[in-house]
Every structure is written in C-alpha cells, then in structure tokens.
Amino acid sequence: MGKGKNLLRCGEINIFVYFVVAMFGVGSWVAVNGLWVELPVMVPHLPEGWKLPSYLTVIIQLANIGPILVILAYTCSKDSLNEKVIVYVILTVGTIACLLLAYFWQTTSYIVGEEHSTALLILQFFLACVDCTSSVLFLPFMSLFRVEYMTGYFIGEGLSGLIPSIVALGQGVGKMTCENVSVVNMTTNISYYEIQAIYHEPSFPVKDFFFFLFAMMIMSGLAFTSLNKLPICKREHVIEYVMENKEEASSLSSTSDGHIELSSDHTQENSDNNPTNVGHSNSELVLSSKKKPCLTICPDGSYTLPVQSLRKEMYFYYLVLTAWINAFSNGVLPSVQTYSCLPYGNNAYHLAVTLSSIANPLACFIAFLLPVATCVVINVFTVLGTCLAGFILVTAVKSPTPLFQDSETGAAIVVLAWVLFTSLMTFSKVSIATLFRREGKKALFWCGAVTQMGSVVGAIVTYILVNVIMIFESAPACS
Structure with a gap:
C-alpha cells in the first residue's frame, strides 16, 4: 500500500492531483479558444462572413463585466466571498452554453434590417463571461494547494488552447487548395480567371466540435469537484x-x-x-x-512559517509586469497573427499557431522543473519577449510584403519568433504567479485581476488599430 502511494508522488506533489489540477485549468479558456479555432469552418455558413471575428472581439470585451462584478464583490465582502460556489456557477453556465451552441449556432434573426447570428453571439457572450471571470476565480482557488501545483494549473490553461487546436486540425480546419477559377465581372459581363482559395469540407461537422467543447467543460467541472471532495485531493490542501x-x-x-x-x-x-x-x-x-x-x-504534517516576502514596491511592480505580459500575449498579438504570418504562406501560419500552442504548456512544465524566483531572470525573459513582440508587430505592419517574404528563411524566422515569444512570456507569467502564491490568496486574486485588465487593454488598443485606424493589410491566402 505504501509503495502504491509513493508511485503517485514526485517530490512534493501527487501526480494524480497534479493531473486533476491541469484538467481544472483546461476549463479556464477552452470554450472561447475552441470557438476561435472553429471560425474557418463556421464563417462560410454565417451572414457576417469574416466580419464575425470583430463582432466576437467586442463581445469578449463586454463580457469583462463578469470579472468586474467579482472584483467589486471581493472588495466589498472583506474576503468572505465564497469563490467555490461562483466557480460551480460559471462552469455550469459554460457547459450549458456549449451544448446549446451545438444545436443553435446557425440560428439567425434580423436586427435593424440586417441578418445576424443571434444565437451564436448571445451564447458567445456567456462563454466569454465564463472564461474572463475564471481569471479572478481559478487562481485564488489554487491557493488551497502547495505552491508546486501552480504550474499544473497553468499547464491546463495552456492546454485549453492546444487541445481544441489539435481537434480542429483533425477536423480539417484551414485545409485549402489554390485553384484557378473563372470569375465574371458584373459591370462588364466579361469573365476572367484568378487564383482563389478553396477550403475543404471538414471531416466532422461543427455540431460535433461543440459537443467536444461541452465534454471538456464537464471534465473541468468534474476536476474541480474532485479537487474539493476526493480524499486524495483533499490531502494536498494546505x-x-x-x-x-x-x-x-x-x-x-x-x-x-x-x-x-x-x-x-x-x-x-x-x-x-x-x-x-x-x-x-x-x-x-x-x-x-x-x-x-x-x-x-502541509499534508505530510510539516509546518512552514511564511512571512510576506515581497516588498510593497516589488508587489506592485510584478502586478504591472503581469498586466504588460498579458496585454501582449492575450490581447495584442493574437489579433495580428494572420497579418504577421500569412504573408509567409499558409503553412507558416499554421505552424506558428500550432507550435505556439505547444510551447505554452511546455513552458509551464519547464517552470515546474526549473522554478525561478529571481527578479533578474523574470525581467530578462520579459524584455526578450517584448523585443520579439516588437519584431512580430513589425512583420504585421509590413504585411502583405514583410522582410524575407519570398524565402524559407523568412518563414522560419517568423515561426521561431512566435514560439520563443510564447515560451518566454509564459515562463515569466508562471514564475510571477508562483511568487504570488507564496504571498497568499489575496495576491493571487489581484494577479488574476490584472491578467484580465492587461488582456482587455491590449485587445481594445489592437481592435482600434485593426478596425478603426486600419494600419494592417491582409495578405491573400493564395499568391
């Protein structure tokens, strides 16, 4: 019996509990991430066409009413807020929304004389509320566990983007061929040929993909329940x-x-x-x-006496750094990825998306194996990540003719830039959150709050640049 228990342990952590923590973390952003990767299949069947992503971006920002309400409740309740009940509520809402999307994602109605995907937009709002609010609820919940389990949560958060992407790739999202098709000029009634992107039919329908997201939300809910109820998980509570x-x-x-x-x-x-x-x-x-x-x-009966280790100025510095990192990671760069990568070819774009999704949980795992608690390392990684973000923005601004566009070297450089950016920023983000775990539950709450604030500011600024000032120009899918 003792040997069986030892097999489940790796140092200070229980491997099974670590896995359950990761599955709980998957529920943080899996629904919204899944909806985004499914857009190429959905767009041809919806009235908004490729304007739909801009609608979804606005809805996600409106959904930040969720974390705002939680922050206000937390501030007014003087630390008596029952986060567990709210987590159960938002996981239930997200699960139901994914199920309803499977049946009603194509339902439309007319608003002010224009046809819109009403059901999709409304349910997207609820999904966005769930995922945005998770930033200020899931992290504080992790204060219930040893500091070593923080990386497990962030691995799950990274997998919330990777897993839907892998399923979508299996579905055939983004598969296309460039064909020379006949086009008729409606003004002159003269036909001519041009190369156009022809997207392939998916291997399974959108409905099944939303059933998959529904299953992932149920899994996250079961993981959360297990962390609260299973004896093997409760033994890891501190x-x-x-x-x-x-x-x-x-x-x-x-x-x-x-x-x-x-x-x-x-x-x-x-x-x-x-x-x-x-x-x-x-x-x-x-x-x-x-x-x-x-x-x-601790679960093994040992005692530790932590005293607040971060000076006040460092505490606020790390909060600002967290907002900065997430402004780029969650707000700015995801909005310009097509502008940055597509000029180098469709393969470069899909490689950048897929390898970056893999780099995210991998960087979290490295942070678990090689934990860093020094300001110097975090600062160096953040500065390097910011420089890479600047390079990526330059390639996006130069679209559709960035540097080294017609060479394999250019494609390799841009893909490598995306992977390194994701790795460095994720490592820094996880390292800061681990430091905040040592400061306690309140620190994790504000870490989650500024994570969402930074993401919102980055997304709003980029939305203005893309849709109002229009400084970016798309590259053709076939050139």
Missing part, C-alpha cells in the same frame, strides 16, 4: 493559520530540514480554540490581508 502576535510565533522552533515545528502547548491550545484551522488537513484556507506571520500546515 492550511494557513494566521498568528496574531509574536508570542504565538515564538512558540515555533525550526527543524534541521527548514520546516517549523509547533511546541506541544501551542498545538494543544490551537487545536482546542480553533479546530477548523489547525490539525485538520482539509480545512478552508484562512488568510489575512495584514502583514502577519502565517503558519502553513
């Missing part, structure tokens, strides 16, 4: 007992392995006076917003 005065802290003695031990009097006293916080491995997490020493009771 308890943090906030000590009110120095006398309590002085009753702790350090062991040779760096853990902290309680004196027998201290253990007995707090077991009697506060049994819900000490000596009960699946208790709720208790955190204080004040700078008090905090006793963390």
Whole structure:
C-alpha cells in the first residue's frame, strides 16, 4: 500500500492531483479558444462572413463585466466571498452554453434590417463571461494547494488552447487548395480567371466540435469537484493559520530540514480554540490581508512559517509586469497573427499557431522543473519577449510584403519568433504567479485581476488599430 502511494508522488506533489489540477485549468479558456479555432469552418455558413471575428472581439470585451462584478464583490465582502460556489456557477453556465451552441449556432434573426447570428453571439457572450471571470476565480482557488501545483494549473490553461487546436486540425480546419477559377465581372459581363482559395469540407461537422467543447467543460467541472471532495485531493490542501502576535510565533522552533515545528502547548491550545484551522488537513484556507506571520500546515504534517516576502514596491511592480505580459500575449498579438504570418504562406501560419500552442504548456512544465524566483531572470525573459513582440508587430505592419517574404528563411524566422515569444512570456507569467502564491490568496486574486485588465487593454488598443485606424493589410491566402 505504501509503495502504491509513493508511485503517485514526485517530490512534493501527487501526480494524480497534479493531473486533476491541469484538467481544472483546461476549463479556464477552452470554450472561447475552441470557438476561435472553429471560425474557418463556421464563417462560410454565417451572414457576417469574416466580419464575425470583430463582432466576437467586442463581445469578449463586454463580457469583462463578469470579472468586474467579482472584483467589486471581493472588495466589498472583506474576503468572505465564497469563490467555490461562483466557480460551480460559471462552469455550469459554460457547459450549458456549449451544448446549446451545438444545436443553435446557425440560428439567425434580423436586427435593424440586417441578418445576424443571434444565437451564436448571445451564447458567445456567456462563454466569454465564463472564461474572463475564471481569471479572478481559478487562481485564488489554487491557493488551497502547495505552491508546486501552480504550474499544473497553468499547464491546463495552456492546454485549453492546444487541445481544441489539435481537434480542429483533425477536423480539417484551414485545409485549402489554390485553384484557378473563372470569375465574371458584373459591370462588364466579361469573365476572367484568378487564383482563389478553396477550403475543404471538414471531416466532422461543427455540431460535433461543440459537443467536444461541452465534454471538456464537464471534465473541468468534474476536476474541480474532485479537487474539493476526493480524499486524495483533499490531502494536498494546505492550511494557513494566521498568528496574531509574536508570542504565538515564538512558540515555533525550526527543524534541521527548514520546516517549523509547533511546541506541544501551542498545538494543544490551537487545536482546542480553533479546530477548523489547525490539525485538520482539509480545512478552508484562512488568510489575512495584514502583514502577519502565517503558519502553513502541509499534508505530510510539516509546518512552514511564511512571512510576506515581497516588498510593497516589488508587489506592485510584478502586478504591472503581469498586466504588460498579458496585454501582449492575450490581447495584442493574437489579433495580428494572420497579418504577421500569412504573408509567409499558409503553412507558416499554421505552424506558428500550432507550435505556439505547444510551447505554452511546455513552458509551464519547464517552470515546474526549473522554478525561478529571481527578479533578474523574470525581467530578462520579459524584455526578450517584448523585443520579439516588437519584431512580430513589425512583420504585421509590413504585411502583405514583410522582410524575407519570398524565402524559407523568412518563414522560419517568423515561426521561431512566435514560439520563443510564447515560451518566454509564459515562463515569466508562471514564475510571477508562483511568487504570488507564496504571498497568499489575496495576491493571487489581484494577479488574476490584472491578467484580465492587461488582456482587455491590449485587445481594445489592437481592435482600434485593426478596425478603426486600419494600419494592417491582409495578405491573400493564395499568391
């Protein structure tokens, strides 16, 4: 029996629980990511055509009412907000919306004399509310677990983009051939030939793809329930007992392995006076917003005494850095990826999308194997990522004729830039979130909040550049 338990452990983590955490993380953005990758199949059947992505972008920004309401509730509730109930609510809403999309995604109606995909747009709003709100709910929930499990959550978040992309590739999304077709000029009634992109029929319908997203949301909900209810998961919960005065802290003695031990009097006293916080491995997490020493009771019975490690200025610096990283990662660059990659060919575009999706969870796993807690490394990686983002933006602005457009070298460089950008920024983001996990639940909440704020600002700025100022020009699919 003991050997079986050891097989499930890798250092400080339980492998099964780590996997369940990742499956929970998948539910963070799988619905919206899935909808985006399915657009090439859906667009030919919808009245908006390729204007649909701009509609969806606006809807996603409107859906940020969800995290705003949670932030207000959190601020007003003085840390008494029941996040678990809200997580169950949003996962249920996302699951139902995916199921309804399977049946009604083509349902249209007329609004102000124009036909629109009403059902799709409304259900997209609910999906976007779910995913945007996950930023300020899922991260604080992870404070219930050891710091080592944070990378598991971010691996799941990365997989929320990779898994739908793989399924969509299997479906045949984006498969096309360039054919010389006859076109009639309606003004002169003269026919001529031009090369056009002919997209292939998918191997399975859009309805089945939404059933897949429905299944993924159910899986995420089951993972969340398991993390709260299964004994093997509850044993990985940590308890943090906030000590009110120095006398309590002085009753702790350090062991040779760096853990902290309680004196027998201290253990007995707090077991009697506060049994819900000490000596009960699946208790709720208790955190204080004040700078008090905090006793963390680990599943193996060891004790650690974390004290707020980040200075105030560093705390806010990392929040700004998180907003900066996510502004590029989630807002700016996804909106210009077609402008950046398509001039180098359809293969370069799909390679950049697919390899970047793989790089995201891979960078999270590397952050687990090689954790970094130094400001210097995080700063260097962020600066390098920002430089790569600048290069990617230059290629997008130069579209449809960027540098090295007609060479394989150019295609390789742009694909490599996307993969390196994703890897560096993801590693920095996960490293910062891991530091914030050590600061406690409140720090993770604000980390999630600024993640969404940065994403919103980046998306709005890019929307203006793309649709209002129109500084980007698309490259033809066939050239």
